[in-house]
Amino acid sequence: MPDATARIVTLFLAALLAWAAAAKALRWDAWRTALAGYRLPHRLESVAAAGTPAIELGIAALLMSPAPRAGAALTVALLASFSLVVLRGRSLQGEKLPCGCFGGARERDYRTMLLRNALLGLLAAVVLLSDRKGSALTGMSVPEGGELIPAFLVALGVAAAAWTAYQVMTSARRGSRS
Secondary structure (H helix, E strand, O other), X not given: OOHHHHHHHHHHHHHHHXXXXXXXXXXXXXXXXXXXXXXXXXXXXXXXXXXXXXXXXXXHHHHHOOOHHHHHHHHHHHHHHHHHHHHHHHHHHOOEEEOOOOXXXXXXXXXXXXXXXXXXXXXXXXXXXXXXXXXXXXXXXXXXXXXHHHHHHHHHHHHHHHHHHHHHHHHHHHHHHO
């Protein structure tokens, strides 16, 4: 597997987990509301409330460390535990469950959440199966000279794609409420 692919996937997973942890911390009430919707035993819910964002942030740091495979293995374990909670929630509440993934409490179909977890697990498998050793940041260089314009255009394209995705999701949410 190309080194660049493993590096990009590692950076993506680390950013995603850091974002998820930050969203839960910043939108604490929404996160706790979503978590309560799974009707976990009280002690487990209390541990999961603070533990989930802390673990997500810790795994993100581990993915960026010289031991990205350990971070990827823990990502798979975390996603497996999330999937078990989703399946348990489905058996108690039906097909729509609160999704506290990024600090929100919006309900989603349990199959969507399981699919998302499986896809993220595949990305973690890419990191696990890569021969990359060391941090994803090792050996990275800042673009210079003739690389600046293409790098800027790529960054601009990523920002435009993210903005477009955000606008589509916002519009879809408004449409589903009507």
